Amino acid sequence: MGMFCYQCQETARGTGCEFGGVCGKSEELADLQDLLIYTVKGISDIVVKGKMDVGLLRDVNHEVLKCLFMTITNANFDDDIIIQKIKEMISIRDHLREEIREKALEEDLHDAATFEVKSMNDLVFKASYAGVMAKENEDIRSLRQLITFGIKGLAAYTHHARNLGKEKDALYAFIYEALAGTLNDMLSAEELIALTMKTGQFGVTAMALLDEGNTSKYGNPEITEVSIGVRENPGILVSGHDLTDLEQLLEQTQGTGIDVYTHSEMLPAHYYPAFKKYGNFAGNYGNAWWKQTEEFVTFKGPILFTTNCIVPPDDEEVRSRIFTTGASGYPGCIHIEADDSGRKDFSKIIEMAKTLEAPTEIETGKIVGGFAHEQVFTLADKVVEAVKSGAIRKFFVMAGCDGRMKSREYYTQFAQRLPRDTVILTAGCAKFRYNKLDLGDIGGIPRVLDAGQCNDSYSLALIALKLKEIFELNDINDLPIAYNIAWYEQKAVIVLLALLYLGVKNIHLGPTLPAFLSPNVAKILVDTFGIAGIGTVDEDIEMFLGVSI
Numbered sequence: 001m002g003m004f005c006y007q008c009q010e011t012a013r014g015t016g017c018e019f020g021g022v023c024g025k026s027e028e029l030a031d032l033q034d035l036l037i038y039t040v041k042g043i044s045d046i047v048v049k050g051k052m053d054v055g056l057l058r059d060v061n062h063e064v065l066k067c068l069f070m071t072i073t074n075a076n077f078d079d080d081i082i083i084q085k086i087k088e089m090i091s092i093r094d095h096l097r098e099e100i101r102e103k104a105l106e107e108d109l110h111d112a113a114t115f116e117v118k119s120m121n122d123l124v125f126k127a128s129y130a131g132v133m134a135k136e137n138e139d140i141r142s143l144r145q146l147i148t149f150g151i152k153g154l155a156a157y158t159h160h161a162r163n164l165g166k167e168k169d170a171l172y173a174f175i176y177e178a179l180a181g182t183l184n185d186m187l188s189a190e191e192l193i194a195l196t197m198k199t200g201q202f203g204v205t206a207m208a209l210l211d212e213g214n215t216s217k218y219g220n221p222e223i224t225e226v227s228i229g230v231r232e233n234p235g236i237l238v239s240g241h242d243l244t245d246l247e248q249l250l251e252q253t254q255g256t257g258i259d260v261y262t263h264s265e266m267l268p269a270h271y272y273p274a275f276k277k278y279g280n281f282a283g284n285y286g287n288a289w290w291k292q293t294e295e296f297v298t299f300k301g302p303i304l305f306t307t308n309c310i311v312p313p314d315d316e317e318v319r320s321r322i323f324t325t326g327a328s329g330y331p332g333c334i335h336i337e338a339d340d341s342g343r344k345d346f347s348k349i350i351e352m353a354k355t356l357e358a359p360t361e362i363e364t365g366k367i368v369g370g371f372a373h374e375q376v377f378t379l380a381d382k383v384v385e386a387v388k389s390g391a392i393r394k395f396f397v398m399a400g401c402d403g404r405m406k407s408r409e410y411y412t413q414f415a416q417r418l419p420r421d422t423v424i425l426t427a428g429c430a431k432f433r434y435n436k437l438d439l440g441d442i443g444g445i446p447r448v449l450d451a452g453q454c455n456d457s458y459s460l461a462l463i464a465l466k467l468k469e470i471f472e473l474n475d476i477n478d479l480p481i482a483y484n485i486a487w488y489e490q491k492a493v494i495v496l497l498a499l500l501y502l503g504v505k506n507i508h509l510g511p512t513l514p515a516f517l518s519p520n521v522a523k524i525l526v527d528t529f530g531i532a533g534i535g536t537v538d539e540d541i542e543m544f545l546g547v548s549i
Helices: 027-049 058-070 079-099 120-127 138-163 169-181 189-218 243-252 264-271 273-277 289-299 347-354 373-378 380-389 406-417 429-433 454-470 490-501 519-529 537-545
Strands: 224-227 235-239 259-262 281-284 303-305 322-325 334-336 366-369 394-397 422-426 448-450 481-486 508-510
Touching (some): 027 058, 027 079, 027 120, 027 169, 058 138, 058 169, 079 120, 138 189, 189 454, 189 490, 224 264, 224 281, 235 243, 235 289, 243 273, 264 273, 264 281, 264 289, 264 366, 289 303, 366 448, 373 380, 394 537, 406 429, 406 481, 406 537, 429 481, 454 490, 481 490, 481 537
Parallel strands (some): 235 259, 322 334, 394 422, 422 448, 481 508
């Protein structure tokens, strides 16, 4: 059947990748990832139909999270790792099926829970038939994929929380429920829509749990100036999203003469008080993930990928300096696993850094961030007064992802052309489109308030809910807040579903609407929630503000 993948915004022709992914994955890898997800859905079918206690499935829960995370766009490109994980999950699945044999008849289980592979040929053949297009009904397929992609994002945030020692059995139970639901041919479109909204509900739960994990361990983010220049020491560049990996690396580099820099979504680590004690935590190097092909060349030192956002490196020299860990992986790059206690040995990265040059400076100056919920709450009186006085006319939530498409220049131009009495609330790597622009402030309040990583979009929701309370409004949509969000991959999908669950309406999503939304499903989102795409910068600003510019 070949591959078909449309889970990211950059999917080919805006419809789907069929001859290799725009992200760089091969047809074979795409099929293998589909089979891994199919197998995880089979495990979910067994857990749900066997009424298994997820509290007793601790190791299984963790492996399911990792598998879901591994298939997120730009996370893992290593066929061998995916094949090994498929085999492991089939073994786990078959063991679980034996455990419930008395509770569920074999014929009651879905093919995903029972298929057999006796050879690599069987595995490859099965992979080619386990993909997106297996379901013929376009609307049911669309809703199933919307749920699946949302669950991938939810799993990523749950995985991070788990690394911080925070878990909730209810999250695991829902992941199994939702994935099993995508196999159930008895569920109607209306029931799948309800399951989609429930996915948003648990997305809020997952982001709240991760926020609790981050802030309880590292403190509440605070307003911070982050250097974007370089020092004279050799350096290690950390990309991805996982703060626990960064913490371990900082601890292991103490006294080595090696500086540590963040890249892209790791920038917000600088906002947490706990990381400020490390004198070798040098600053942020570069921009959003997609510029890494040029920025990794000039960095000179080793790069550690803690999660997704890998762009396949064409330069062999750069590839030799890339290390992966967690759910990330790339063929030919050294992968670092944690031991049973969760500790990772980064000595190979540190030793390599000692032999390499210091980074080449590509920019100078500082950028300001750290406007998560608690920090903004301390400014609440100032913000409220600015709104009441008219100094702040409107807030624009411009959270989400960045990407390679030229159409994303829209977001830079939008930020530049917004009137001076507006404030941008942001989270995720979309901010790199405008966080280095001189947009000024309003009475000391910066016009770009960066809450952090994509998962920190939860902070933006809390801020909105707090303002609703302060202004004594009945509806969150009565606030002077507009939503103009850029999306790229599946973590943005769960953020969107979480916002919809919280009641936020009239979200504009771009640069294109998801290809996995069928016309009928898209119409439901438009009619129910006011979801819309983007137009031109001038048209959209006029629409949001109700005035010509």
